[in-house]
Every structure is written in C-alpha cells, then in structure tokens.
Amino acid sequence: MEYKNLGSRGPKISTVGFGAWAIGGMNWGETDDSVSMAALNKAIDEGVTFIDTADVYGFGHSEELIAKLIKQHGKKNIIIATKAGNDFYNANSEDDAGYGAIKQTYSKEYIIFAAEQSLKRLNVDALDILQLHSPDIDKLERDEPWEALAQLKKDGKILSAGFSIQSFKETEHAHILDVHHDLIDSIQVRYNLLEREAEKVLFPKALKYGIGVIVRIPLLFGFLTGKFSKDSTFSADDHRSMNLSPEKIQNYLLQLEKMKPLFDRYPEQTLGQVSLRFCISHHACQTVIPGAKTEKQVIENCAASDLGVIPKEFVPSLD
Numbered sequence: 001m002e003y004k005n006l007g008s009r010g011p012k013i014s015t016v017g018f019g020a021w022a023i024g025g026m027n028w029g030e031t032d033d034s035v036s037m038a039a040l041n042k043a044i045d046e047g048v049t050f051i052d053t054a055d056v057y058g059f060g061h062s063e064e065l066i067a068k069l070i071k072q073h074g075k076k077n078i079i080i081a082t083k084a085g086n087d088f089y090n091a092n093s094e095d096d097a098g099y100g101a102i103k104q105t106y107s108k109e110y111i112i113f114a115a116e117q118s119l120k121r122l123n124v125d126a127l128d129i130l131q132l133h134s135p136d137i138d139k140l141e142r143d144e145p146w147e148a149l150a151q152l153k154k155d156g157k158i159l160s161a162g163f164s165i166q167s168f169k170e171t172e173h174a175h176i177l178d179v180h181h182d183l184i185d186s187i188q189v190r191y192n193l194l195e196r197e198a199e200k201v202l203f204p205k206a207l208k209y210g211i212g213v214i215v216r217i218p219l220l221f222g223f224l225t226g227k228f229s230k231d232s233t234f235s236a237d238d239h240r241s242m243n244l245s246p247e248k249i250q251n252y253l254l255q256l257e258k259m260k261p262l263f264d265r266y267p268e269q270t271l272g273q274v275s276l277r278f279c280i281s282h283h284a285c286q287t288v289i290p291g292a293k294t295e296k297q298v299i300e301n302c303a304a305s306d307l308g309v310i311p312k313e314f315v316p317s318l319d
Helices: 033-045 061-073 108-122 144-154 175-180 202-209 246-257 260-265 271-281 295-306
Strands: 003-005 012-014 050-052 079-084 127-133 158-164 186-190 212-216
Touching (some): 033 295, 079 108, 108 144, 127 144, 186 202, 260 271
Parallel strands (some): 050 079
16 A cells, blocks of 8 residues: 655545445445445555545444444544535435435534534544535635634644535636635545546646645446446435436446556556556545445455556546
8 A cells, every 4th residue: 555645734644545425324325334344444454544434424324433443443543534514414304405414504603513523423532634525616705614624723623624626616616725725735526537627727726735635436436447337227325326327327438438448558457446546646636535335345446556657648538
C-alpha cells in the first residue's frame, strides 16, 4: 500500500481507502453486518488507513460499524472522514427522493449539531475530517456552513474541514475554492475513467491552493469492474436502479468501448484495478474511496495502490 499526504495540510493516508456508504445497510441492497465488519477488518489488514463515511449512510449505522472497528484496532493511524448536511434527523416522508427521508440543512447550528452526533457515534475525541455533504450552490454561497466548520475547528471538534462537491457540478462549484481555500483542507469529487469534468477547472484550483483531493465513485457504482451488462437490473432498495438505469448503462457501455486499448495494456489486472489506478495517477488526487461490502472486493481494490502510475498518454480520450 502506498501513502500520500492529503494536500498540503492534511494527514498521510493510504492511496486506496474504504468507502463506507454501502455498509450502512441502506441504498445498496441487502447487507450483513458481520460481512461488513469482515470487510472493514480486511481493509486494515491490507494497509488501508483512510475510511470515508457520512452520518446519513444508514442513518448513522455506517459510523456505528466504524466505531466497532476502532474499538477493535484502536484509533492509531486510522483517519476517518465523515460528512454532514444531509439532514435525516428532521426530515419526513415528503423529503424522500429515493434515498430515505433526507433534506439539505446547512445552518451553522445544524452542522455543529450533526458533528456532535457523529463524534458520539464514532466515539472519538475529534473528527479527523468533516465534509459538507454535496450541498446545492445556494447553500455554499451562504456564510453559515463555513462559519460552522471554522467554529468546529476552533473548538477542536474537527481537525480538518472538507467539502464534497455535488456530482456533475465539478466546474460550476469550483469557484468556492477561491473563496474558502484558507478553510478547506480537502475536497471530495466524482471522478473516474468515464467522468473527467474535474480535470478542467477543479483540479488545477486544488493544486494551486494545496487542497487535498479524495476521489469518490472511482468505479462508477461498480460499473467499471466490468460485471454489468445492458441487461443488468437492481432491486428497488438499491440506488443504482436510478443511477445505473438501463439507459445510463447503455451510454456508459458505449464510452467503455473507447477504453479497451487501456485495459488491453494490462491484461493481468482487473478492469477495476486499472480504473482505480487511473484516478490516483492524476497528480491532484491523493486517494480513492471505492465502496466494498466483502473481503474479496477489499483485496482487489487495495492491490491497485501498488501497481504504479498509468502514463497520461496511455489513457484514451472520451471525445
């Protein structure tokens, strides 16, 4: 496992982390806590030191499982990034858009409240990284969420402040870094072989300001493992029934064909490993957080860290 500093101010972390949305027990189909804990433990065994979660994943359950992991292993070098702003505490059924009852709440009071709840669930003295959870631009352009992060830092309740950028808004929201780069230690961004908008404006700004970059959705919800076809379907309790609809899969399959020369260069590696390598080969990116529900998935993901940088000229254009 390779390790990098998360930007100029962040901690040293593994270049392959553990994305803990799926183990929350919601939005990814059926899960088993014993299998999830085995996956988390395997990640530690494989050298993972970075775990990304959110308070809303399983409405607190993902954080609770991570707390069990910390109890078993001790905090040591484990860095945990969580998120706040997707308010499930005060939502009702009318706020359910397919992910459970959630609404965006980014008042100063709420962000501080949510951080305190995460501290209790994780049973830690301070949150390593607290990220605003993909808010709409009107929330980001208000002072309150940033005042909350600054206050939490001042009070020692968070060590680093982060900002998870809304999917498909990678350029539109990039100017937020110009305004708040003194406070933002890291950003989390949707980026993968088939979705590269972040390269245009966002990554250059992150490099300019020394802001760390955490790559989410590096395997495109599992699509870039090569295991889905045009006939793939998902259960009603799996968010991929929306995010990988038949129409979207068909479009992604057409794009994936363009990547065949890249995959052919590395016949001994899985599509998933090559896809993860692509992400951490970009000099702006320090870590990827593929989701994993099983030990087997963890082992395959972690192997990508040691396989080296993919030269830029090897990567086919999407045009």
